[in-house]
Amino acid sequence: MTAGVLKAHWSRYLHPNAPDPHNYKYKTHSRPVFSSPYGPFPPTPEDLNIHELSFPQNNPLPPDYPLFINALTGEQVTLHQFYYRVCALARVLRFDGPNPLKLGRSPVDDKEDGEIIGLFSRNHIHYPMVAHACFRAELVFGGISPASTPYELWWVLRKMQVTSIMVHESLLPVLNEALRLGTGEGDKNSSLRLVLDPKKIIVLSDDGTKETFDCHPTVESLVRYGFTISERKRKILGGNRMAYLFQSSGTSGLPKAMMTTHNSGLHSGLQGMVTAVQNARFASVEPLTPQRVLGVIPMYHSYGMILWILRVNLMQLTNIMLPKWDLELALRTIEKYRITSLPLVPPLVRQLAQSPLTEKYDLSSVIGAGSGAAYLPPDVAYQLAKKLPQGAQNPIPSGYGLSEAPSIASPAAPGIFGLDPALPGTIGYLLPGMDARVVDPDTLQDVPIGQKGELWARGNVVTPGYFKDPKATAEIFAEPGWLRTGDLVMRDEKDRIHYLDRLKEMIKVKGLQVAATEVEDCLLEHPESLVRDSCVAGVDNSRGDGSLFVRAWVVLTDEGIQQGEETVAKKLDEWVKQRLSKHKWLTGGIEAVDSIPRTPSGKMLRREMRDRYHARMKVENRSRL
Template sequence: MMTANILKPHWSRFLGPQSPDPKSFKYESHSRAIFSSPYGSFPPTPPDLNIHEFCFPPNNLLPPDYDLFINAVTDERVTLHQFYARVCALARVLRHDGPNPLELRKSPVDDKEDGEIIGLFSRNHIHYPMLAHACFRAELVFGGISPASTPYELWWVLRKMQITSFVCHETLLPILREAMNLGSGEADKGCSLLLVLDPRNIIILSDDPNLDTISGYRTVESFVRYGNNLPEVSRKLLGGDRMAYLFQSSGTSGLPKAMMISHKNGIHSGLQGMITGTQGARFMGVEPLQPQRVLGVVPAYHSYGMILWILRINLMQLTNVMLPKWDIELGLESIQKYKLTLLPLVPPLVRQLAQSPLTEKYDLSSVVGAASGAAYLPPDVAYQLAKKLPQGARAPIPSGYGLSEAASIASPGPPGIFGLEPAPPGTIGYLLPGIEARVVDPNTLKDVPKGQKGELWARGKVVTPGYFKDAKATAEIFTEPGWLRTGDLVMRDEKDRIHYLDRLKEMIKVKGLQVAATEVEDCLLGHPEGLVRDACVAGVDNGRGDGSLFVRAWIVLTDEGQKQGEGPVAKKLDQWVRQRLSRHKWLTGGVETVDSIPRTPSGKMLRREMRDRYQARMKAQVRSNL
């Protein structure tokens, strides 16, 4: 069968029978409403394939051993062979049909069923990927939860994901206890789902591997040791369209939702990087998927981190140097010490590395490439960091695009592959393997011509089945069956490159005209005197009650900006925007200097928070004047 190729231990398994040749095939752009990836479709896969068996095919020998994960702080290491043995041991403990010391139930295959769902609540940790793969191998659904959650946010997510058992890093146990004290949720009108976490099924992820218990709870290591003494039962693992894990997703607004990801989704999200890496190497005439050493700072609970640290294990040789949390000096020391070759980043880290004088103190010559994801990357920052790396300004940091709902949708490729034009900063590149897309008017739901703005709709095997136990929210993102409404405003150009403009919900309406906040932010960051280090733009109430808004900017000054002073800088920026942008995009709401712009851990700017703070301040001033 053709599907057997996907389990062969060679990079050729990532190329399907219809895969285009990266040198001879020339992608032809067109004007049809539906356009697809220059890389073509996915290679065939078995319909019931499990993520763990995709990464570790049962009849393949493990390759020669190497360091798979390294703790950047302690230098503790986990090799590939150790990882696999630990996964097998823990999976024996977690299986509902095994000895089952935790008395776990069978997990649901979709959100129409109830069953065991285990929460993973930890910062980046060298054993987090082991937990995820043990769950895949045990056919146990897990939910990845942000370690930055407040007790209230955790309580909400525990209910939305219907978490029944829980792995908690030892430092986060106080947060969990506070969340549990908030009650079952019966009185909460915002969510009908109740807290179902069994307090007896809390497991602690400790940094001390010798401990069996902490605060009365068993540790992960104690269960790994227990599993080492259990016999292995040979069985065919199930996957395919069955639910594999849940993500936190904010959707378009409000508190987090629970996003379902199937084994098929996860496998194809992992496949995309393997296909693009293989085809890129073939295009450049080098052996595909050569060993790399990777900076591990993107959070593992996030869709971007899932691809990096969990879905690609054993697909190629990657040594991942994990940082528990971001620290610029530790990051730079790690690059120099471990001679890291790849830097997967998010925009705030790209900006910090680009602007920090610390980068001059470390040897970054090992870096082959850096990339950004998870949020919009301003073009000026893409060039600034590239200048400091061996690739130079001619190869600015590329920015990929994806969502929790579809982990990877578009990314720039090597210029010239499939005859493609370069995708410069400001674009998110071309569609990734197996993706089809449309650009649609969000009001009329009609496809718009190339060159016009519209909402990006995407279709492919990476697209989620929907929100867990939330049919209303699922219906909102699938107006047409199979087509995911991303909620992002884009423009498809004449070459079929995609230009990201803004979140639809964050568009600023000024006298009936739409203003993309990112366009104004890029203008501010691009002032020729380099006055602005960071910028946030949002719409604020114009006070007239007509629904129209003023455009307001919050800025973080550079050293040069601070030298010139807040007042003069605000005037210069206002004049600069008036010279560069249309009248309805002018800063009629003013310019305010702040110390920092709030962002999520993945780098998404919290414009709503800045706007709400400002408007609360204005209301307070009105009251004080009465």
Template structure:
């Protein structure tokens, strides 16, 4: 029997020979290349389009239900409404259709030029509809952070070669200021010019009755127009063709643009379906039959949000309660009112929920599952939040692992499935379905033995083809064909679990020895008297000019810490670190109390910003003494 990934049954997510979750026992080994306990992906047609995976052409829609809910207004979009709106908008966006906007054909790869539409919006219940309409119209889109300044937006518009644009009405002033910066002829740092056509700007308005805003057509006006057009049956193209662009986090300079193909997106979406299906089989229940209600706080433009809100639509019954922006009390009220069962989170939100007294005001008993992604999750908060949820401290919040370049690489698995042991906080678990890994010495590029530190390399269908129109940057992340250099320092243990240690570029070199900032940060957060709510550690100039650094910590004090005072806490933390860690990891650069630690919207700590602020201050103090 030929495997059919489009058949309407959960078995489509399991390929021929998929391991049985109760009887198959994964055997760890010491060979350099190790693979996922879940086995390979099921067979996929080489030209499959993401939209056709989610809505197979010959399958009827399941019974209707609420797919997206606006947590602020309670506005709802059902599954059937979503599909009808996607089809209507796609008719308008097709380059070979009526095409009222005059859109061109999109490029299949970065070797071509063509139409690329930008999305510039906070989380919105119609954002996923825009994405699926683009898939269906074979129109490449690029997701852009709504927190961008005009300069950052201008930079990303050029990086992604955005030719048309969907902008939320509240962000139009940012777009206007970005457009004033010109085409970029004078910018010597990057050769690509601004190519956005002002006549191809569309506004995403919160008022569905408006046909235009500031002279631009609204998304709703295009949906209404598309609803009156006839459907033209066609075979959608996908596979290795470019589907969308991701904006990188920008933690190491200005953002890059990551290419994601339909094949990448399909396999990223499938990983969660495979793990959910196998997890249910392990528990002895029918897979994917229990409806779930999900809290929508992860940004849709981010790789994590793309999986949650776009790549798994109609693969299982999910109602997504979307928050336009993070609001702690609104989130807690939404959990209580909508009986939310799943909390996909990022580390800053995990920490805030764990430490806020507001959680005691709301009923969180509906929550069946919580998880964290997008950045490193310190073990202390993984346990702290779990205590407040029905799962309890015995089931700490698990932390998955992925990158913009490969959205999902590893995650903790249910203890016992495939004979696997639990992956405690501090680890990122086991390789996800279809993935292979290696741990490599970043200097010699030779594989290291289990138990030794090295850079994680990953291979699988979720890995990006590279950076858009940036062959130099692409070459840097692929030392060998197909193997993505993640830039993360890890250790693979004897069970083939992966322990995250730090970003390689954020390793602190002290007298030739490497210090992982996260190890020191975890020690500070684990002080027995709970003096610290948040911590950032980085290497600062030791003033000797020998290339060695001092280890410095910036901490946000807890209520107990504030009672003790900055000076006393600094002394206590210094002694604590000395009692726990090797000499080269001691806080020779000092401890400073601050109000907050800067982070990206996805939760990545901006250590470089703290370090640069410190160096700038020291430089100014030095000048003032002259």
């Protein structure tokens, strides 16, 4: 049974008892634990390595094709080049090989210490090659945001216990500044010290001919050296060994280091293959036909990890990578390369939907677009769909996951397994291999269908926990195996999941809970289209009773600007009062702003808007005295 997962055919992505997408009808029930209509994952060997899922031993490579292309320069890496370069670099990175970098053995879990290499780079066509070389070399790596300040980098290096690092040449000054902050002795926020060895810095240079950069070896010099080393036959280990660390989003403070094993990582890669095969079978088309994908999602992020690293060679994908987001470059790239797939995050969906530039380019090649990493307002999902061949009747679907469990739920093809459509406003049905519950966050008791509660998730994609942080791990696992997502949801009678808000961002008004996203969506749905973006948060009511006022910040459309802020604020206030209960009214006021701050993945920084407002109120109150 386990050998079947390594067959070079799409059937390897189906469990032997996988449901038939036409004949099987998913049945709902009222029990607390509900499961994916797609059924379980296909069986896999217990010790499978992520790299070996992508490139099974003794299997010939498929015919060659361009795997990664730099949209700006045209530089490309083919599948065959990628594989042979991975093998070469892995020979250099192995702790038990020639080992020119003097790397140690990596830990198998967070109870051990050992070699952990940080990957600190913007998107680059050679980043996935480094990641796969680490998998093959059994070298644990940690993905680090290229937007990190020196202080943030210093913190993450300590949380991940990074001992060596690959850094893009443009980010070397940030790394040098971080190293000057010292080991962290005396830091009350963490007992973890900086353990990075400055002699183990590798530079990812855009100039492939360079042997060194600022006295550090380049990635390309190590690849060239790897081609001079003979391959040693060995069993590559994986399974429940730690594979990589993620930098958590840090929405509740400084980031944590989240662990992913080979087992959880490869199942994140398999999940999309299972759904793609079943959707194709349902549509009566050949599964996993070649696709051309627009590459903008960050590679250090869990979403980007699935797209650019975990799916390599699972199907034929040519990934056209943008070094950074540029709207017109993206549109030119879609037209030039006849892009078929657009994986996006909400801010990019909004830009593409609302920019007049979109009308100037040929987007007819796009078969599908999808959004992830953050909440996608329904109005934007419909707006972009209108501009794509799929049309407004097929709004942009939004998947749901966390760094701690990258892919939990997503809308399914209407009709597959007898499922009803999951329209914008829901996050759809559970993905393959997933179980879920909806639980009262205070009592930890399961709530009935139709009631609000915290989503708990279970499945092979779930993290084992936070690296060397047992307290934080205990907080997200109230019961063994069940991940507390921290998100407030509602399960309906069809087992669709409706996202309501982050639990920590719920606004308490006179003892009643207000979901910020509900009010934000209401503002965006004003019939005169006055608002382009909105942010809602609870602000101090100055009474000291623990209750809050609901305040909105809005970015106006051209129509809104023309009508004027005062008129728009009055209309929006009346609209909310017509649509929502009294405790959800905007008693804290409405303010027009130029933009709403968000993380690179699109998560709204409500706390930042709230803190700015409170700071301003404090200054104004002082000036009145």
